[in-house]
Amino acid sequence: MSFFKKLKNKLTKSSSKIDEGLDAIVSEGAEEVPAIEDAAPVEAQPERAPEAVEEAAPVPTPEPEPEPTQEPEAAPEPEPSVEPTPKPISKPAATPTPEPAPAPEKLGLVGRLFGRSAPANEPRRELDDEMLESLEELLISADMGVDTALRVTANMAEGRFGKKLSSREIKELLASEITRIMEPVAKPLPIYPKKPQVVLVVGVNGSGKTTTIGKLASQFRAAGKNVVIAAGDTFRAAAVEQLQVWGERANVPVLTAPEGSDPASLAFDAMTKAEEDGADLLMIDTAGRLQNRADLMEELAKIVRVIRKKDPSAPHNTLLVLDATTGQNALNQVDTFQKLADVSGLVMTKLDGTAKGGVLVALADRFGLPIHAIGVGEQIDDLDAFDPEEFAKALTGTDA
Numbered sequence: 001m002s003f004f005k006k007l008k009n010k011l012t013k014s015s016s017k018i019d020e021g022l023d024a025i026v027s028e029g030a031e032e033v034p035a036i037e038d039a040a041p042v043e044a045q046p047e048r049a050p051e052a053v054e055e056a057a058p059v060p061t062p063e064p065e066p067e068p069t070q071e072p073e074a075a076p077e078p079e080p081s082v083e084p085t086p087k088p089i090s091k092p093a094a095t096p097t098p099e100p101a102p103a104p105e106k107l108g109l110v111g112r113l114f115g116r117s118a119p120a121n122e123p124r125r126e127l128d129d130e131m132l133e134s135l136e137e138l139l140i141s142a143d144m145g146v147d148t149a150l151r152v153t154a155n156m157a158e159g160r161f162g163k164k165l166s167s168r169e170i171k172e173l174l175a176s177e178i179t180r181i182m183e184p185v186a187k188p189l190p191i192y193p194k195k196p197q198v199v200l201v202v203g204v205n206g207s208g209k210t211t212t213i214g215k216l217a218s219q220f221r222a223a224g225k226n227v228v229i230a231a232g233d234t235f236r237a238a239a240v241e242q243l244q245v246w247g248e249r250a251n252v253p254v255l256t257a258p259e260g261s262d263p264a265s266l267a268f269d270a271m272t273k274a275e276e277d278g279a280d281l282l283m284i285d286t287a288g289r290l291q292n293r294a295d296l297m298e299e300l301a302k303i304v305r306v307i308r309k310k311d312p313s314a315p316h317n318t319l320l321v322l323d324a325t326t327g328q329n330a331l332n333q334v335d336t337f338q339k340l341a342d343v344s345g346l347v348m349t350k351l352d353g354t355a356k357g358g359v360l361v362a363l364a365d366r367f368g369l370p371i372h373a374i375g376v377g378e379q380i381d382d383l384d385a386f387d388p389e390e391f392a393k394a395l396t397g398t399d400a
């Protein structure tokens, strides 16, 4: 089964929420009209930027030491790839004037995008204020966030006000808007020519850090990389045990320390071991107790201070793991963890079985942080690269 099919199946809840919601909105005010009259005036969105397509393609599994090089002795600055200021959604070339008379073709938006012809007699509804409002509400209810939902619908409506659209065309438009927002953030975990490359993994308890580390370690291992894991959440014995299980599965050594001991000292020992072993990657799990932010901040800062004694450029990646089922709360978590650590990228877990997948769009729109991977299940292969187009299609229930 292709990852798209799998993603689509797994995203059923998010997908059907938007899918069925859009069908309902259109059928509410629909009139049956022959497709030939109304299908043509809908304009497709601009083409995707070719560079983004290339960037989005690779999986988070490590390919032989590619692009972004990092100076070994460089000051431990966060990666420049992190763009703190969310880019406003670039508007398509504004064409406020009504479009010219439709060309004598039977292809609607779907047809133009995918070379398929639009079925005749699709129910259509005129795009007016009322319909826009319903669209906004639907996107907000799918956890896209108010600002993002308003921007997305405004872009969808641009140049199309008063046009009659079928729900399929609206889904295509929405998918294309979502793709446009997500493309700049779809970036695999960057691999540096640094041994060991230190990946610090942060996030609240239960967000899926341990599972993500296990999945990543196993993928890197399968790609022939030497990996060491440090079970830095020394406050939870269960978390350490869980990591050990993942380590066994992935055939990766897991360094542990007695419960309640200093995670920074474990991180230092892990750096030493990883260096001795000539490991390619050191993945450090951390605690996620947000109840006491000051403590957590100090703990993370200490881990960073200590590993920098060994390598001033470490950590090379600080991954924030977010649980999609928390919906809008994920936005607060990014806010908080950006203050606690130099977050360089995101992994979104538990996209399976949640109706809150839209939060990824809000995250991309608001923070512009790279999304390295998404988790769609508890199994070892349920972590994959983030593909914006597939995600957008799966989320909107658009056919592949």
Ligand SMILES: Nc1nc2c(ncn2[C@@H]2O[C@H](COP(=O)(O)OP(=O)(O)OP(=O)(O)O)[C@@H](O)[C@H]2O)c(=O)[nH]1
Binding pocket: 203, 204, 205, 206, 207, 208, 209, 210, 211, 212, 233, 236, 238, 239, 242, 287, 288, 349, 350, 351, 352, 353, 374, 375, 376, 377, 378, 382
């Ligand atoms: N359905 C689903 N479950 C997931 C996914 N990722 C993790 N989980 C589950 O979420 C639960 C919490 O995951 P952990 O990896 O233990 O989370 P954590 O952040 O390490 O949590 P602590 O160990 O409490 O710090 C576990 O039951 C995982 O199996 C995912 O992508 N989909």
